[in-house]
Amino acid sequence: MSPDSVSPGKPRLTASERYSPPEIERKWLARWTADNLYAARDDDPRPKWYALTMFPYTSGDLHIGHWYAMAPSDVHARFKRMQGFNVVHPMGFDSFGLPAENAAIKRNIHPFKWTMDNVVNMRRQLRTLGAVYDWSREVITCLPEYYRWNQWLFLQFLKNGLAYRAKAPANWCDNCKTVLANEQASNGVCERCDGPVVQRDLEQWFFRITKYAEQLLDFSGLVDWPEQVTVAQRNWIGRSVGVEISFGLDAPGVADRELRVFTTRPDTIMGVTFMVLAPEHRLVAGLTTADRRAEVQAYVERTRRATEIERLSAEREKTGVFTGAYCVNKLNGDRVPIFIADYALAWYGTGAVMGVPAHDERDFAFAKKYGLPVKVVIAPSEWSGEELAQAYIEPGRMANSGQFDGLTSEKGWQAIADHIEAKGMGRRVVTYRLRDWLVSRQRYWGTPIPIVYCKACGIVPVPEDKLPVLLPEDAAFKPTGESPLGYHQAFVNTSCPKCGKPARRESDTMDTFVDSAWYHMRYTSPHYDKGMVDPVASKKWLPVDQYTGGAEHGTKHLLYARFIAKALHDLGVAHFKEPYLRLFCQGIILGEDHEKMSKSRGNVVNPDDFVSTLGADAVRCYLMFLGPWEQGGPWSTQGIMGISRWLGRVWDISTRDSSELATNGASADSVAERELVHWTHKTIKRVSLDIEKFRFNTMIAALMEYCNYLNKAWEAKAVSTETWRKAVDALLLMLAPSAPHMAEELWERNGRAYSIHNQRWPAWDEALTAEDVITLVVQVNGKVRDKLSAPAGITREEAQKLALASDKVKQHTEGKSIANVVYVPGKLVNVVVK
Numbered sequence: 001m002s003p004d005s006v007s008p009g010k011p012r013l014t015a016s017e018r019y020s021p022p023e024i025e026r027k028w029l030a031r032w033t034a035d036n037l038y039a040a041r042d043d044d045p046r047p048k049w050y051a052l053t054m055f056p057y058t059s060g061d062l063h064i065g066h067w068y069a070m071a072p073s074d075v076h077a078r079f080k081r082m083q084g085f086n087v088v089h090p091m092g093f094d095s096f097g098l099p100a101e102n103a104a105i106k107r108n109i110h111p112f113k114w115t116m117d118n119v120v121n122m123r124r125q126l127r128t129l130g131a132v133y134d135w136s137r138e139v140i141t142c143l144p145e146y147y148r149w150n151q152w153l154f155l156q157f158l159k160n161g162l163a164y165r166a167k168a169p170a171n172w173c174d175n176c177k178t179v180l181a182n183e184q185a186s187n188g189v190c191e192r193c194d195g196p197v198v199q200r201d202l203e204q205w206f207f208r209i210t211k212y213a214e215q216l217l218d219f220s221g222l223v224d225w226p227e228q229v230t231v232a233q234r235n236w237i238g239r240s241v242g243v244e245i246s247f248g249l250d251a252p253g254v255a256d257r258e259l260r261v262f263t264t265r266p267d268t269i270m271g272v273t274f275m276v277l278a279p280e281h282r283l284v285a286g287l288t289t290a291d292r293r294a295e296v297q298a299y300v301e302r303t304r305r306a307t308e309i310e311r312l313s314a315e316r317e318k319t320g321v322f323t324g325a326y327c328v329n330k331l332n333g334d335r336v337p338i339f340i341a342d343y344a345l346a347w348y349g350t351g352a353v354m355g356v357p358a359h360d361e362r363d364f365a366f367a368k369k370y371g372l373p374v375k376v377v378i379a380p381s382e383w384s385g386e387e388l389a390q391a392y393i394e395p396g397r398m399a400n401s402g403q404f405d406g407l408t409s410e411k412g413w414q415a416i417a418d419h420i421e422a423k424g425m426g427r428r429v430v431t432y433r434l435r436d437w438l439v440s441r442q443r444y445w446g447t448p449i450p451i452v453y454c455k456a457c458g459i460v461p462v463p464e465d466k467l468p469v470l471l472p473e474d475a476a477f478k479p480t481g482e483s484p485l486g487y488h489q490a491f492v493n494t495s496c497p498k499c500g501k502p503a504r505r506e507s508d509t510m511d512t513f514v515d516s517a518w519y520h521m522r523y524t525s526p527h528y529d530k531g532m533v534d535p536v537a538s539k540k541w542l543p544v545d546q547y548t549g550g551a552e553h554g555t556k557h558l559l560y561a562r563f564i565a566k567a568l569h570d571l572g573v574a575h576f577k578e579p580y581l582r583l584f585c586q587g588i589i590l591g592e593d594h595e596k597m598s599k600s601r602g603n604v605v606n607p608d609d610f611v612s613t614l615g616a617d618a619v620r621c622y623l624m625f626l627g628p629w630e631q632g633g634p635w636s637t638q639g640i641m642g643i644s645r646w647l648g649r650v651w652d653i654s655t656r657d658s659s660e661l662a663t664n665g666a667s668a669d670s671v672a673e674r675e676l677v678h679w680t681h682k683t684i685k686r687v688s689l690d691i692e693k694f695r696f697n698t699m700i701a702a703l704m705e706y707c708n709y710l711n712k713a714w715e716a717k718a719v720s721t722e723t724w725r726k727a728v729d730a731l732l733l734m735l736a737p738s739a740p741h742m743a744e745e746l747w748e749r750n751g752r753a754y755s756i757h758n759q760r761w762p763a764w765d766e767a768l769t770a771e772d773v774i775t776l777v778v779q780v781n782g783k784v785r786d787k788l789s790a791p792a793g794i795t796r797e798e799a800q801k802l803a804l805a806s807d808k809v810k811q812h813t814e815g816k817s818i819a820n821v822v823y824v825p826g827k828l829v830n831v832v833v834k
């Protein structure tokens, strides 16, 4: 519904009594801050509720997208608070990383100054939101008191085999001059700058997230997560069950006598007519025959310049080059040519792909292009040996497969796997698409990795009591492709913690996703200096009960945080394995033109402009009203004006002089009384259930309908002062999470005790919410004379009164005496006259 459908209240207030949001919002913010109203105490005996919103990145101003993430989640936290939970709703700043560094470079100021200036500004803006944040728990990730625990975590991981250094092809973004984790380079594009990502062989630090692949696929510890996120994680982890089988090799250039291949389709193994190696495969150089060398080398060079997105693109023509070598399919003795092709990826499976053109679309296209045979081994139904026009990828009957002929492909899968294992040619394996998490970054603005390289001792961890390894402020931080800290002599030159001889510090910094993977823990004890988290506070508050944020973090932050929780659990630091029990993902707020907000489009909405005029309460309510929260929608200035007018009507309703109404229940019309009570309970139920399930737009709509009803009830003047005041109290209590400042002000004006935010959420009586209107059939001497609408639960007396007041009934009762009135509750009134 539109807010304009609310009937206008009577403008009968003097100017000083009118709703003036900026004034009352300033007043209550100051009062709440002075009273420390929202501090969450560790010794509070009530059940805890940890409400967390993804913390903002210190990118500059808080934009309306931040408000869209934070206002509705604050409403939910406030609702839980009023329900009697001891709510902690902390806030902090994600402040290391590329965007801050890039912005600082652009403005020629130091990233630390840029970041901390932004923190001050964003904290001020966040305060105007009027949220229940407990600012005493603030966490800023670029400060040593935070990042020293990243370093401590790194050392624990190193000690326990969860961090390791390895040379591997890494995703390199040439715009950002750094490597990226796979999660940050999905589809071959840099998540920071959308630039192309190429592969480079580099020595890097990794976190062994793959050790937890199986645990990360187990979502049973989660209470309520959106399916889209768990599906995205499952796909990203990409578990596949298959067979690793070795093909025979007899090539003069290599010592290897076998080539290992992974396949999820062992049932098609008799149909292999060629083999494809990734151009980076370690055997390529040795296998290539002299006459093929020049062509193979040129192809390898070309591949190195291609990005993963190009290599995997479905539209891209599949290319490859024959190496001159062959391998042997041990199951049937077939000798098949070995190609290299860029659609085989070195870091997936074994880097070798068996070519089964009859049963794989990509292999089919490749075989057609290079004139390779197509051998059907899974027969489609009614197939009689003819050539296939395209690959047949469905299940079928085994054919051309010797002893396995005639089996269904499902049975054949298992039979061939058994056979391979029995003959020692291979084994069943489970592989994952998930790669280990590359955490090294060749940039300045991040946590220094606490490692020293010593010529004599090798890789030496910095002793825990020497943490933090401080990020020097005076480094030349412009990205060059090499770690800026490497040029900082005072930083890199150190002595070996083991032997004391001169040594070099690691000059890479840590991926900032490490910071955000455990910040929810630090909020429970932000100043604790004996560990990353105070174990007592951790047990008190963690895990997070309700997390909210954008779904785009599904396979990055949300996956890393789950991994870190599981690893810390195994290290005895965390008592939980899932960091976030419930997750709700909000949609995206668009510009007034229905396009994504961007400075270049000029459609960015600055919340400050509206907060300073219409008030934070109006912005909060409008953001909830503009559409289902999980879907988002376009901003509308007209829409927020409508909400602002609606709040004005709430003000009007709540400030009416209720002594104008009848002062006691007896003199008021009891049907009207009941109806008002019914509306109140019905609305409490709707609003409660809606907030619980994050259905904020329908929650606001329910409050609007309630206000319409209250206006009608006021005009009719048929309710008692007391019932009216109860209804207004309920309105304010229900409004308190959404419009906290205004509700507090009106609560005070109505003589209620401070603070409305410490009141209990109103309860509803199910019986009173039952649908209001029933149809009452009215008979006179058994003949139907009228049908009346009446409130459900109407009493006998009221039903009788209503029936006798009907004109149609009066026509048949006038001048007669009423002998009896029969009442069938909720259905029928029969007037017996003589």
Ligand SMILES: [Zn+2]
Pocket (backbone or CB within 6 Å): 173, 174, 175, 176, 177, 190, 191, 192, 193, 194, 195
């Ligand atoms: Zn980039």
Ligand SMILES: [Zn+2]
Pocket (backbone or CB within 6 Å): 454, 455, 456, 457, 458, 496, 497, 498, 499, 500, 501, 503
């Ligand atoms: Zn040493």
